[in-house]
Amino acid sequence: xxxxxxxxxxxxxxxxxxxxxxxxxxxxxxxxxxxxxxxxxxxxxxxxxxxxxxxxxxxxxxxxxxxxxxxxxxxxxxxxxxxxxxxxxxxxxxxxxxxxxxxxxxxxxxxxxxxxxxxxxxxxxxxxxxxxxxxxxxxxxxxxxxxxxxxxxxxxxxxxxxxxxxxxxxxxxxxxxxxxxxxxxxxxxxxxxxxxxxxxxxxxxxxxxxxxxxxxxxxxxxxxxxxxxxxxxxxxxxxxxxxxxxxxxxxxxxxxxxxxxxxxxxxxxxxxxxxxxxxxxxxxxxxx
Amino acid sequence: xxxxxxxxxxxxxxxxxxxxxxxxxxxxxxxxxxxxxxxxxxxxxxxxxxxxxxxxxxxxxxxxxxxxxxxxxxxxxxxxxxxxxxxxxxxxxxxxxxxxxxxxxxxxxxxxxxxxxxxxxxxxxxxxxxxxxxxxxxxxxxxxxxxxxxxxxxxxxxxxxxxxxxxxxxxxxxxxxxxxxxxxxxxxxxxxxxxxxxxxxxxxxxxxxxxxxxxxxxxxxxxxxxxxxxxxxxxxxxxxxxxxxxxxxxxxxxxxxxxxxxxxxxxxxxxxxxxxxxxxxxxxxxxxx
Amino acid sequence: xxxxxxxxxxxxxxxxxxxxxxxxxxxxxxxxxxxxxxxxxxxxxxxxxxxxxxxxxxxxxxxxxxxxxxxxxxxxxxxxxxxxxxxxxxxxxxxxxxxxxxxxxxxxxxxxxxxxxxxxxxxxxxxxxxxxxxxxxxxxxxxxxxxxxxxxxxxxxxxxxxxxxxxxxxxxxxxxxxxxxxxxxxxxxxxxxxxxxxxxxxxxxxxxxxxxxxxxxxxxxxxxxxxxxxxxxxxxxxxxxxxxx
Numbered sequence: 082x083x084x085x086x087x088x089x090x091x092x093x094x095x096x097x098x099x100x101x102x103x104x105x106x107x108x109x110x111x112x113x114x115x116x117x118x119x120x121x122x123x124x125x126x127x128x129x130x131x132x133x134x135x136x137x138x139x140x141x142x143x144x145x146x147x148x149x150x151x152x153x154x155x156x157x158x159x160x161x162x163x164x165x166x167x168x169x170x171x172x173x174x175x176x177x178x179x180x181x182x183x184x185x186x187x188x189x190x191x192x193x194x195x196x197x198x199x200x201x202x203x204x205x206x207x208x209x210x211x212x213x214x215x216x217x218x219x220x221x222x223x224x225x226x227x228x229x230x231x232x233x234x235x236x237x238x239x240x241x242x243x244x245x246x247x248x249x250x251x252x253x254x255x256x257x258x259x260x261x262x263x264x265x266x267x268x269x270x271x272x273x274x275x276x277x278x279x280x281x282x283x284x285x286x287x288x289x290x291x292x293x294x295x296x297x298x299x300x301x302x303x304x305x306x307x308x309x310x311x312x313x314x315x316x317x318x319x320x321x322x323x324x325x326x327x328x329x330x331x332x333x334x335x336x337x338x339x340x341x342x343x344x345x346x347x348x349x350x351x352x353x354x355x356x357x358x359x360x361x362x363x364x365x366x367x368x369x
Numbered sequence: 370x371x372x373x374x375x376x377x378x379x380x381x382x383x384x385x386x387x388x389x390x391x392x393x394x395x396x397x398x399x400x401x402x403x404x405x406x407x408x409x410x411x412x413x414x415x416x417x418x419x420x421x422x423x424x425x426x427x428x429x430x431x432x433x434x435x436x437x438x439x440x441x442x443x444x445x446x447x448x449x450x451x452x453x454x455x456x457x458x459x460x461x462x463x464x465x466x467x468x469x470x471x472x473x474x475x476x477x478x479x480x481x482x483x484x485x486x487x488x489x490x491x492x493x494x495x496x497x498x499x500x501x502x503x504x505x506x507x508x509x510x511x512x513x514x515x516x517x518x519x520x521x522x523x524x525x526x527x528x529x530x531x532x533x534x535x536x537x538x539x540x541x542x543x544x545x546x547x548x549x550x551x552x553x554x555x556x557x558x559x560x561x562x563x564x565x566x567x568x569x570x571x572x573x574x575x576x577x578x579x580x581x582x583x584x585x586x587x588x589x590x591x592x593x594x595x596x597x598x599x600x601x602x603x604x605x606x607x608x609x610x611x612x613x614x615x616x617x618x619x620x621x622x623x624x625x626x627x628x629x630x631x632x633x634x635x636x637x638x639x640x641x642x643x644x645x646x647x648x649x650x651x652x653x654x655x656x657x658x
Numbered sequence: 659x660x661x662x663x664x665x666x667x668x669x670x671x672x673x674x675x676x677x678x679x680x681x682x683x684x685x686x687x688x689x690x691x692x693x694x695x696x697x698x699x700x701x702x703x704x705x706x707x708x709x710x711x712x713x714x715x716x717x718x719x720x721x722x723x724x725x726x727x728x729x730x731x732x733x734x735x736x737x738x739x740x741x742x743x744x745x746x747x748x749x750x751x752x753x754x755x756x757x758x759x760x761x762x763x764x765x766x767x768x769x770x771x772x773x774x775x776x777x778x779x780x781x782x783x784x785x786x787x788x789x790x791x792x793x794x795x796x797x798x799x800x801x802x803x804x805x806x807x808x809x810x811x812x813x814x815x816x817x818x819x820x821x822x823x824x825x826x827x828x829x830x831x832x833x834x835x836x837x838x839x840x841x842x843x844x845x846x847x848x849x850x851x852x853x854x855x856x857x858x859x860x861x862x863x864x865x866x867x868x869x870x871x872x873x874x875x876x877x878x879x880x881x882x883x884x885x886x887x888x889x890x891x892x893x894x895x896x897x898x899x900x901x902x903x
Contacts, residue, residue, distance in 0.1 A: 112465050114472065163647055166406040169468055170598050171647060173408070174640040177595060185633040237764040238771040240757050247750040254710055255820065256736035256766050265768045295591055299476050306469065339484050346480030352473025353453055356466050367752060368802075369466065 086212045090284060092324045093219035094277045097226045099304035099316030101273035106302070107310030107367065108234055109266050110246030111161060115172040117297035118179035119271045123149040123278025124288045125183065128196040131283070138202035138209075138283060146275040153271020154264050161263035176295045183290035195289025199282045219280055226273050230313045233269065242266055243311070296345055303348040306355050309362025310369050318363050323348065372506060378624050380507035386620030387520035388579055392597030393604070393612035394527060395571030401544035401607055402564045403458075405467040409449055410572050411594025412478035415587065417442030417573025418580035419482055422493055439573045446569020449474050450562050458558065475590065482587040493580040512581040519574060524613060527571075531609070540564060544607070592636070599643045605653030614654050618642070663687050663721075664824055664855060670717030671704050671879075678704040680879040681718065686872075688823075691846060691856040693866045693887065696876035697900050702859045703745060705876070706826050709857075710742040711735040722824065739823035743813045743830055745859075751802035755793055758801055758812055759784040762819040783819065790848075791815040791841060807838045814842055824855045831865055843869060863891055875899070 098120060105111045126148040130141035160171045183190050190196065201210035202218060209218045233239055244252040245259050253259050282288045300323070308319025327344045335343050355362065360369040396410050420438035429437065453470050499511030531537035543550045543560055551557050572593075579593060596619060604615025619639060626638040646653060664686040671679040679701045686692050694702050707713045709720065711730035720727045722738050730738065750758050763780040765771050774780075788794040791811040796804065801812060810830065817825055831839055846869055849856055860866055866873060867887045875883040875890060877899040883890050890896060 110465075112468060159644065159648065163651065165464055166468065167602065167647060167651065169465075170406055170595075170602070171643065173591075174595055174599070174643055177591070178637050178640045181633065181636045185631070233772065236772055237760070237774040237777075238768065240753070240761055240764065241771055243753055243757075244750045244761055247752055248748050250712065250732065251744070251748040251750070252761075253732040254712065254735060254742065255762055255816075256733055258733045258766070261768050262771075265772075296476060296479070299472050302469065302472065342480045342483035342488065344480075346477050346484070349473040349476030349478075349480060353470050353477065356462070356470040356473065357453065357456060360462070360466055369463070 083212055086216050088324060088328060090212070090216045090219050092320055093216065093223045094280050094284070095301070095304060095324055096223050096317050096320035097277040097280075098274055098301045099308060099320045100226055100230050100313055101270040101277070102301050103305045103308075103310065103313065103316045104230060104233065104242075104266055104270045104273075106305055107312065107315075108239065108246065109242040109263060110165075110249075111157075111263060111267070112165060112169040113172045113267075113270075114169055114295065114298050114302060115156075115176035115179070116270075116274055116301045117293040117295070118176040119149055119153055119274040120278045120281070120297070120301075121179055121183060121288075121290070121293035122152055122271075123275030124282040124293070125190060125196065125278075126275070127279030128199045128282045128288050129189075131199055132196060137204070138200065138279075139204060142276060142279040145279045146272040149275030149278065150268045150272035153274075154268030157264045157267025157271075158260070161267065162260060173295055173298075176293075176298050180290050180294050183293070190290070193290060195287060196282075197287040199286050199288070201283055201286075215284060219284075222276055222280065226276060227313060227317075229269075229273070233266075234311075234313065238262070238265075246311075299352070300345075300348050303351050305362075307351055307362055309364035309366055310360075311367035312362070312364045315362055315364035315366070322363070323351075376504075376506035377508065378628060380504065380509050380513075382621040382624040383617070384509070384513045384516055384582075384620070385624060386617030387517045388575060388582075389596045389600045389616035389619055390520040390613050391516075391523060391571055391575035391578065392593050393600040393616050394523060394609060395568035395575070396594075396597045397601050397607065397609050397612045398527075398540075398564055398571070399568040400601065402540070402547075402561050403454065403467070405464050406471070406598065408468065408471040408594065409474035409478065410568075410597065411590030411592070412475045412482075413442050413446045413449070413569045413590075414572040414576030414579070414593045415482060415585070415590035416445045416478060416576070417570075418493065418576035418585045418589065419486060420573070421577050421580060422486065422491060422585055425493070435577060438577045439570050442573020442576065443566045443570035445478070446572065447562055447566045450565040454565075455558055455562070458561075475594075479587050479590060486587070488587055490584050490586045492584040493577075510582075512578065516578045516582065519578060523571060523574065524609075527609065595636075596639060599639050601653075602651075603642060603646045603653055605656030608653070608655040611653055611655030618654075665721040666705075666709075666718070667721065668718035669705070669708060669715060669720070671701075671708055671713065672716050677879045679708070682876070682879070682881050683718075684874055684881065684884070686824075686855060686857060688855045689850065689853045690871040691850060691858060691869055693870035693873040694857060694859045694876060695861070695863070695866060695873060695891075696882070699878070700876040700899075701879040702876055703828060704879075706742060706828050706857075706859060709735075709824075709826055710740055736820060736822060740826065741817045741820040741822040741824070742826035743817050743828055745828040745832070747809050747813055749801040749809060749812055749816075752800060754798050754800055755788065755804070755812055756784060756797040758816055759787050759819050762816050787815045787819045790818065790845065807834050810834055811838060811841060814845055818845055818849070822854070824857065825849060827856065827858045827860075829859055829861065831860060831862060839865070867891065 102116045105113045123145045126145035127141045130136045130144050131138060156175060160168050184193055209215050241257055241262055245262060249259050304319040304323050305316055307322050309315030330340055330343060361367055399407055417438045420441035421434045424434035424437045457467055502509050531541060539555055539560060543557055547557050600615035600619050601612045603618060604611030622642050623635055623638045627635055666684045668681040668683055669679050670681055696702055708715055711732035714729050760780055763783055788797055791814055793811060814830060830842055846856060870887050873887045873890045875896050882899055883893050883896050
């Protein structure tokens with residue numbers, strides 16, 4: 082039971098990441114291959130606020146969302162003027178840089194050793210340390226992110242970002258400052274990823290740079306691809322599939338050392354196969 | 370700055386530029402033909418390096434191992450084209466589909482290397498192999514001279530190939546306009562396969578030399594790809610000469626840059642240069658409007 | 659917006675040394691339908707692209723609504739009162755017909771779009787527009803699934819919804835069946851009755867004679883002739899320009 086709860090909590094965290102990345106890639110057409118870096122910013126910001134400043138988890142989370150959101154808007158502002166391939170490449174470089182900073186700015190981040198002793202959430206007398214309670218908290222936050230994403234995509238704003246995906250220049254000609262929209266969605270997606278980051282940091286109690294490299298960004302991309310672009314529910318399906326999949330590997334008996342690499346290989350394979358045979362993902366709403 | 374120290378920085382910059390040149394040549398060649406950023410290019414380079422690792426472990430001797438490594442890279446490159454990119458071209462998939470597929474290939478190849486050889490770092494040559502030269506006050510290893518020599522040779526051969534042979538003309542026609550090339554009767558799909566083979570062999574060579582210089586690790590591909598891509602963009606995508614200029618600019622900026630900032634920030638420099646160019650001159654040094 | 663003519667002064671655009679537009683000057687009277695004709699490569703589409711901000715000017719100015727501009731930023735073009743259709747149809751393919759129209763109606767600002775207050779009113783206006791071009795029944799259909807003619811009509815509907823002052827139509831009639839041609843002509847008449855200014859790039863001389871008040875003939879980036887349709891189109895040099903192409 083506790084194992085299932087553990088999986089479910091990871092599902093929740095990665096579903097938030099998938100939904101937020103889908104807003105950028107699936108809805109707006111911004112191929113952002115650095116969501117792990119945004120995730121990391123949230124995780125580290127949350128960790129630092131909660132440990133070094135001893136702030137309450139929820140306050141730390143709000144501040145971490147702010148930090149991630151502002152940084153996301155900034156990188157959105159700098160990079161989203163660029164054409165497709167350049168944007169993607171710049172995002173990969175950015176991921177590489179963020180990890181580099183996390184490893185090297187030891188006075189702030191404690192370098193490769195990471196930050197430990199991150200407390201579990203609590204609100205006055207109420208503690209969320211117990212796995213069931215933490216999972217429920219994760220679920221609630223997922224629900225909020227889901228609702229926010231639905232609100233955004235169903236609004237006129239959502240229509241505009243989809244138009245930007247379809248034909249940005251035509252969207253401009255009709256009077257829309259598309260850069261501002263791209264900055265806004267980059268910031269909102271980043272803030273959501275920040276939530277996931279703080280959740281992860283608190284759940285494991287520990288963060289270190291190695292969990293946030295480009296491969297992790299590719300994993301989150303796979304969640305979006307497998308579930309289906311431009312479909313919020315799809316990202317839930319994708320997260321479910323890709324969080325459960327490695328667990329099936331356990332039963333296949335791969336030794337622990339290579340399990341992580343096998344997982345990576347399977348994500349890569351999933352990306353290849355879906356692009357070749359089912360680019361619209363499992364849900365299949367948006368003909369990519 | 371002390372003269373010897375300055376000379377060392379120059380030497381390091383030139384060597385780095387030469388290595389990045391090898392990557393960017395292959396990258397630009399493939400980009401010219403396919404018009405998308407192939408993120409698997411770095412992983413192909415790693416394949417070349419590990420090909421040599423495997424061959425030397427099996428006792429094949431250095432020259433044969435190098436040939437094997439280069440061929441492995443070329444073959445892997447062609448396979449990725451035949452199995453993935455060619456079908457996508459036939460479906461007229463949009464550019465992002467190619468890029469995402471190439472990210473998948475990158476992950477898959479890296480995982481294969483990690484599973485087969487382990488995730489740790491291996492040196493490719495026994496330590497102390499090769500002489501160390503003193504050139505105008507800078508110390509340069511034999512491997513580093515090979516890097517320089519290979520870059521010069523590869524650039525020269527490629528230049529002659531593209532400018533003076535029919536094969537080269539076909540490549541240039543294809544890169545200029547694929548539709549027109551098709552109308553001229555060129556089997557563009559097969560030509561692209563050949564270009565992948567050539568470009569991937571160059572990547573393999575880069576990976577091998579990088580491996581000789583600083584060892585191999587499954588994750589080595591990403592760093593090589595980024596340096597190559599930054600060189601290409603800074604130099605102007607599609608321009609081979611631009612790529613070379615970009616590669617050396619990157620090499621110099623990185624090495625002189627870490628005189629001012631600690632060396633762990635080297636990657637940040639590449640990224641910083643990229644960002645500056647993307648903001649102020651996205652078409653690169655040699656790019657057209 | 660006051661009834662000031664739209665003036666184009668010495669507009670210039672070069673592509674790699676070739677003048678697509680070589681110091682073209684036109685004066686468009688408000689409330690009229692002006693035709694822009696000319697052989698292929700004469701600069702018609704370039705002119706539209708410059709006026710709508712798709713390309714920067716290499717020289718010259720545009721006077722519109724009392725303002726003198728030496729460049730038009732694409733997303734500001736509507737604020738100068740300009741909107742346009744595209745010859746090669748640029749719809750938002752994966753969006754439904756209704757959304758393509760709503761896009762022209764909704765708040766342009768990021769916050770306004772996120773917290774939309776006028777949804778019902780926009781929907782009503784979209785319904786009016788779609789009924790005018792005969793696409794209301796297809797409102798939930800993705801743009802990519804429409805027939806060619808329907809897609810052209812959707813383009814027309816989209817600019818009609820813009821409520822601009824100056825409408826640039828780039829070959830809106832190409833490939834349309836007579837019934838649809840009539841629908842588009844009706845849109846033109848409606849706009850004219852509202853006092854709007856229309857610039858029509860077109861190849862079909864019959865339509866030019868039927869619909870326009872005034873015609874400008876371009877050839878190789880220069881203004882060759884201008885005047886009333888029947889006068890201009892029978893001029894010797896105009897006919898020669900077309901035959902020579």
